[in-house]
Amino acid sequence: MEETPEKKIVQLGHGGGGIMQGELIRFITENIPIKQISNGIGVDAYDDGATIPLENYDSEIVVTADGHTVDPLIFPGGDLGKLSVCGTVNDIIMMGAKPLALTSIVLIEEGQTFEFVGKIMDSFNKTAGEAGIAILAGDTKVMPRGTLKEMVISTSGIGIKPKNLIIRDSNCQPGAKIILTGSIGDHGAALIARREGIDLQTELKSDVAMLLPLYNIIKDQEGILAMKDPTRGGLASALNEWAEKSKVSIWIKEEQIIIKKEVKAICDILGLDPLEIANEGKAIICVEATFADHLLEKIQTTSIGHDARIIAEVKEEKSGLVVVQTPLGGKRIVEKPMGELIPRIC
Amino acid sequence: MEETPEKKIVQLGHGGGGIMQGELIRFITENIPIKQISNGIGVDAYDDGATIPLENYDSEIVVTADGHTVDPLIFPGGDLGKLSVCGTVNDIIMMGAKPLALTSIVLIEEGQTFEFVGKIMDSFNKTAGEAGIAILAGDTKVMPRGTLKEMVISTSGIGIKPKNLIIRDSNCQPGAKIILTGSIGDHGAALIARREGIDLQTELKSDVAMLLPLYNIIKDQEGILAMKDPTRGGLASALNEWAEKSKVSIWIKEEQIIIKKEVKAICDILGLDPLEIANEGKAIICVEATFADHLLEKIQTTSIGHDARIIAEVKEEKSGLVVVQTPLGGKRIVEKPMGELIPRIC
Incomplete structure (x- = not known):
């Protein structure tokens, strides 16, 4: 039985990094009215990040975005905090840019302990600090019990690269x-x-x-x-x-x-x-x-x-x-x- | 009975924009090792956004971050999509900056319909397009049923302002x-x-x-x-x-x-x-x-x-x-x- 487009359902596979993921990402992005700035790399390049060329300046800004939903939050070799910083910073580097700063949006389920949240954020901070990267802006939201499992961090990364360096x-x-x-x-x-x-x-x-x-x-x-x-x-x-x-x-x-x-x-x-x-x-x-x-x-x-x-x-x-x-x-x-x-x- | 610091629990009030919210934000941010770039506005100013001064350039980048967890997702006068764009762009404007671009991280609960997700994203895109703002980077994650209620969007905003304009x-x-x-x-x-x-x-x-x-x-x-x-x-x-x-x-x-x-x-x-x-x-x-x-x-x-x-x-x-x-x-x-x-x- 074929699904009609209206009844098509988002499945776990749509988040898995393969063909289904590509389908969801195209669905989310295809109607974006403005996909790039000047001749920079836009969202429709589906690269690791995009660029914002600055007028009368020989460098351009690189931006990236990542949602980190790993489960369990602490796993062998790392945790949500370290993963969030590394994932975003690595995307900036993959564009050939020097990572400068991150923004972080932390969603927490009501009922988590400050101790546990602090442990994840300590790891987040330590990873960023060791790499000399500033955390410049953020937001924190608390969600009622049962509407989020534990904790999710979303990060955006900002870097800078010479305009004439083309790595894509x-x-x-x-x-x-x-x-x-x-x-x-x-x-x-x-x-x-x-x-x-x-x-x-x-x-x-x-x-x-x-x-x-x-x-x-x-x-x-x-x-x-x-x-x-x-x-x-x-x-x-x-x-x-x-x-x-x-x-x-x-x-x-x-x-x-x-x-x-x-x-x-x-x-x-x-x-x-x-x-x-x-x-x-x-x-x-x-x-x-x-x-x-x-x-x-x-x-x-x-x-x-x-x-x-x-x-x-x-x-x-x-x-x-x-x-x-x-x-x-x-x-x-x-x-x-x-x-x-x-x-x-x- | 006083709570020991280790057993302190994150409550809904910690997300409510008042004194408790301030307490959680301080807890999340106080150990950030690098809080600002050069003499820019840092995360510890707790302003609507932060700034990245660029070397040998008379403008600086403004960055903001927002998690949008509104419930219900469609409400009288708006929806999650419109709210996400407006909330983030308004923060950029509140810093006196011209909004240039957004990043968006969309978390979706498994089982939502493409139709519903599309409705929210159409509103997101329309709002950004009308204002001439590019959506440059993003991420999409699908979370298993019961680990997220419906849909959450996290956005970061990027704007630009003259270095000598001080609005804070x-x-x-x-x-x-x-x-x-x-x-x-x-x-x-x-x-x-x-x-x-x-x-x-x-x-x-x-x-x-x-x-x-x-x-x-x-x-x-x-x-x-x-x-x-x-x-x-x-x-x-x-x-x-x-x-x-x-x-x-x-x-x-x-x-x-x-x-x-x-x-x-x-x-x-x-x-x-x-x-x-x-x-x-x-x-x-x-x-x-x-x-x-x-x-x-x-x-x-x-x-x-x-x-x-x-x-x-x-x-x-x-x-x-x-x-x-x-x-x-x-x-x-x-x-x-x-x-x-x-x-x-x-």
Whole structure:
């Protein structure tokens, strides 16, 4: 039975970072009357952020927005506070911008203790402070019991970048290399394991981290074409977006993708694909081939990039496709995920 | 029985715009490590927004943040979409800035229809479009049934203003006049009436409106010292904040305050003070006495200011006090509200 458009229902999958998420986001954004300012990056670029070019000034403002609805609020490796700051700041960095400030809107369910709220906010503040980022504006609302579960934080990020620096999803070019800064699926798998009560021998932690060390490298690096943090929908979603928007194909070398054995185990048990699992402290960087090895070495010296690898190459042929190549010469197409059915993962 | 600090519980009153709200906001913000950028207005000014001064540029960025948790989502005179845009844009204008863009984070409960979500977002888009404001970045999360009631929108606003224009809560000066742009309490009273099922002969509507016509006047007006939109906590809260931060007293002429008979009726029935009821389309403007009459006339010509009046005068004596003077010479102190017990009003 087909649903009529009027009766179409919002499902959890519409928040999962895949095709269904794309459908909801298009629905929410398609009728926005003013989608960009001057020749800046607008909301309809569906990039990690947008830009506001300033008149008679050689820099432009970068803005990003994120709702953080993770459950449980405290999870192995992090909590809602740390996740909120990292998620938003990483989006600013993925646009090539220097993060300056955040706004934070904190919704709290009536009945939470000040102690618990304080614990989350201490983590929020500590993460922002360590990175030198100001919290400039905010709002706090209390919602009656039963109308919100515990606590949600919504953040917007503000950064600044030179106008002439173009780092965006649609900028990947044939011949370029793609660097991934570390193992995949840690965040999503750690949350799922905790929620499903899967007992791992060793504790798997979320990779939630701020990618500021990456910003400090790329700000002086030539040849950066695009950057993205593969959160909801994982690497599969992020690479498919690049292939689509840049009208290129992306060829992954399977043996360069690092998947921790705990992540693999969880995915095997639950029938999930690690390529589709959310990360919160990883980045992919598309860089002109000439600069790839040098950039990789620099990233490997940072705290967030020990395990960085060149994982893929960009090609012109078969535009729009993302392909995994196995060491023995096999090939398999990586589809954009449909919509992961794991709610409140970020 | 006194509560120990650890066991202190977040109550609905902590979201009500009064003393309790102040307590929660201080708790949330006091440990923010970086509260301002250069000599800009920081989060600890608790003003309607903050500023980011830009190096070698004569303008500065203004940022604001608002969570919109109104219930019901569609109410007499407006809805969540319109309220979200107006609330945030008005805060930018209250800083004397030109509104440029919004970010919006939309949280939706699983099971809502696309039709209903679309209705709210159409209103959001229409309001922003009419005012020439771009929606630049956003996020959409779907929350499982029972973990959120219906829908919440969090917005951040970005505007721009000349660095040398100082309009802020702490800037009220003795001798200055205070203009109020219209009747008070319409928004809060309309929502309460609807929720409590109070049957008024005429339908009372929320005053939710964008104050852009006011911006168009004040941007070229000398002598503006402070502006504020008296939302949660109403006029009582807004004027007390001014008196406190500017270290002045404020003397209201009771007969200049317009309260619609429906608002008065609802307040009488429920034992509420109209001065403490939320407005969503009104502003108070503190202006040097010389310019007050001229400014008032200009405001009265706009769609949002037909009923504007000079309602009060700023004095040096009795710093911190807000006083209502009756026509017969009586006086009564207007306290900061404790914390209105009406949740999800904005």
